[in-house]
Amino acid sequence: MGKTRLALTIAAVITLVGCGADSGDATGQAQAAQQDEVNFGLVIHGGAGTITRENMTPEREEAFKAALNAALDAGYAILEAGGESMDAVIAAIQVMEEEPLFNAGRGSVYTFDGGHELDASIMHGGLLDAGAVAGVRTVKSPIQLAREVMENSRHVMLSAEGAAEFAEERGLELVENSYFNTEHRYEQLQRALELLREEDRTGDQIAQSGTWDPAFNMGTVGAVAVDQRGNIVAGTSTGGMTAKRYNRIGDAPIIGAGTWADNASCGVSATGHGEYFIRYNVSAQVCSRVKYLGESIEEAGAHVIHNVLLPVGGTGGVIIMDAQGNFSMPFNTEGMYRGARTQREGTVIGIYQQEE
Numbered sequence: 622m623g624k625t626r627l628a629l630t631i632a633a634v635i636t637l638v639g640c641g642a643d644s645g646d647a648t649g650q651a652q653a654a655q656q657d658e659v660n661f662g663l664v665i666h667g668g669a670g671t672i673t674r675e676n677m678t679p680e681r682e683e684a685f686k687a688a689l690n691a692a693l694d695a696g697y698a699i700l701e702a703g704g705e706s707m708d709a710v711i712a713a714i715q716v717m718e719e720e721p722l723f724n725a726g727r728g729s730v731y732t733f734d735g736g737h738e739l740d741a742s743i744m745h746g747g748l749l750d751a752g753a754v755a756g757v758r759t760v761k762s763p764i765q766l767a768r769e770v771m772e773n774s775r776h777v778m779l780s781a782e783g784a785a786e787f788a789e790e791r792g793l794e795l796v797e798n799s800y801f802n803t804e805h806r807y808e809q810l811q812r813a814l815e816l817l818r819e820e821d822r823t824g825d826q827i828a829q830s831g832t833w834d835p836a837f838n839m840g841t842v843g844a845v846a847v848d849q850r851g852n853i854v855a856g857t858s859t860g861g862m863t864a865k866r867y868n869r870i871g872d873a874p875i876i877g878a879g880t881w882a883d884n885a886s887c888g889v890s891a892t893g894h895g896e897y898f899i900r901y902n903v904s905a906q907v908c909s910r911v912k913y914l915g916e917s918i919e920e921a922g923a924h925v926i927h928n929v930l931l932p933v934g935g936t937g938g939v940i941i942m943d944a945q946g947n948f949s950m951p952f953n954t955e956g957m958y959r960g961a962r963t964q965r966e967g968t969v970i971g972i973y974q975q976e977e
């Protein structure tokens with residue numbers, strides 16, 4: 622029996638004997654009692670960075686908005702039909718993984734060596750269970766593999782060839798690494814390599830000096846959904862950083878840094894300069910502030926993004942949703958591709974600052 626099914630079965634038994642309210646289970650009585658109040662929905666992002674109206678064409682803006690809308694459509698349809706937040710997050714992220722505009726799946730950035738290494742993770746806020754994959758080169762949908770790791774392995778995080786072997790065992794679609802080749806990302810790699818050669822510095826140092834084009838990395842995708850049972854799931858998928866080297870792994874597959882979900886506080890997916898998101902455990906830190914300090918998701922998210930990350934040079938943003946379907950999308954960059962659709966509030970899509 623897979624780990625999740627086992628946990629769900631145990632949760633169901635606990636509920637039957639009438640003491641499941643505090644267990645964080647997926648079918649608990651407390652959640653069932655709240656069912657009528659649940660405002661189901663999802664929030665998504667497609668990366669944060671230097672996105673200004675001046676450096677955007679109307680066609681490109683429309684293309685991003687259409688892609689974000691398509692991801693919201695896919696996830697929301699599942700939630701509306703009474704489906705699970707796990708399926709909604711996977712569906713929304715897969716739409717973005719297949720869209721070359723984003724730095725995830727198909728449109729993933731290039732490594733220093735001219736290949737692609739993809740990272741992803743997913744976490745279930747009722748089960749507090751998670752799955753993650755890092756440095757995968759041949760798996761078409763890394764987010765799907767992260768789910769497989771959570772539900773059908775004894776582990777939380779797999780990497781590189783071992784992760785691909787597991788993907789094959791689970792019957793997931795494998796592709797050549799060249800499947801992820803795109804012209805615009807190749808051009809970005811060439812410009813990044815040029816900068817690295819000229820300046821004889823690491824990408825991080827160049828990023829801090831301001832000469833590194835933030836568009837090099839932009840486009841990580843993520844989703845957080847709450848279903849009609851009140852379960853929160855958060856997921857993140859990325860190609861990481863352009864010209865990354867030595868099998869660098871970012872925050873996206875690290876539970877607590879790039880992704881976190883706990884029904885008792887909130888779900889978070891992050892995008893930005895991964896090294897900072899790892900060091901400041903950003904996603905879990907947001908939820909901890911909600912859980913232990915009693916802050917709202919707006920307060921907690923704004924604090925971490927603007928007061929913790931920004932002063933130390935950590936650029937990026939997060940999307941947050943709580944079990945009541947309230948959401949927040951703070952970022953400290955010029956823009957963040959983002960969108961939300963909830964039963965109560967309908968659809969919101971944003972790219973630049975001050976749009977909602």
Ligand code: ASP
Pocket residue numbers: 668669838839840841859860861862870871872873891892893894895896
């Ligand atoms: N967080 C990602 C990474 O560092 C990149 C991004 O979100 O822009 O791998």
